[in-house]
Every structure is written in C-alpha cells, then in structure tokens.
Amino acid sequence: MTLPSTHECPAPGCGRTIPTRLFACRTDWYRLPKTIRDLINAAYFEGDGSYLDAVMKAEAWYEANPKPGVGKPTLTVVRDPQLPLGLPDE
Numbered sequence: 185m186t187l188p189s190t191h192e193c194p195a196p197g198c199g200r201t202i203p204t205r206l207f208a209c210r211t212d213w214y215r216l217p218k219t220i221r222d223l224i225n226a227a228y229f230e231g232d233g234s235y236l237d238a239v240m241k242a243e244a245w246y247e248a249n250p251k252p253g254v255g256k257p258t259l260t261v262v263r264d265p266q267l268p269l270g271l272p273d274e
C-alpha cells in the first residue's frame with residue numbers, strides 16, 4: 185500500500201491538488217502567518233503528534249481568514265414565490 189502522492193489544498197474554496205509533502209498550495213501557504221508556517225515546518229520534521237496540532241491551527245486560521253469571495257453568501261436575488269410574475273392587472 186502506498187500513500188497518495190497528492191492531496192487537496194486545505195484552504196477553503198481552493199481545491200488545488202498538491203503534492204503530499206506540501207501542506208498547502210503556494211498561494212495559501214504564503215497567506216498563512218509565518219508563525220503558523222514555522223510551526224508546521226518544525227512539527228513536520230519532528231514527526232510526532234505536534235504536526236496534527238499545527239495543521240489544526242492552520243486550518244482554523246484559514247477558517248477565520250477566508251479568501252475574498254469564499255465563505256460569504258453569494259448575492260442572489262431571491263424572488264418570493266408568492267408574488268405574481270410581472271405586474272398584476274388593475
């Protein structure tokens with residue numbers, strides 16, 4: 185059994201497929217604050233449970249800092265189905 189060589193970028197709304205050795209795509213990786221990037225890098229080489237902890241911190245950060253247009257409700261005109269189409273006849 186081999187591990188998958190790619191995974192999906194963890195940033196919400198990104199969806200890029202990236203190599204497993206990378207945590208996130210280049211764009212989203214550099215969006216992370218340096219403190220979190222350092223945490224992930226350090227934890228990755230530690231090889232212990234702290235990696236998961238660092239990943240959770242990063243994912244929480246992505247949740248709190250969505251890319252513009254991601255996670256916000258899209259502006260759609262909601263039409264009341266009870267209203268008649270067009271103007272009523274007087």
Ligand SMILES: [Zn+2]
Binds near residue numbers: 193195198199213
């Ligand atoms: Zn990404």
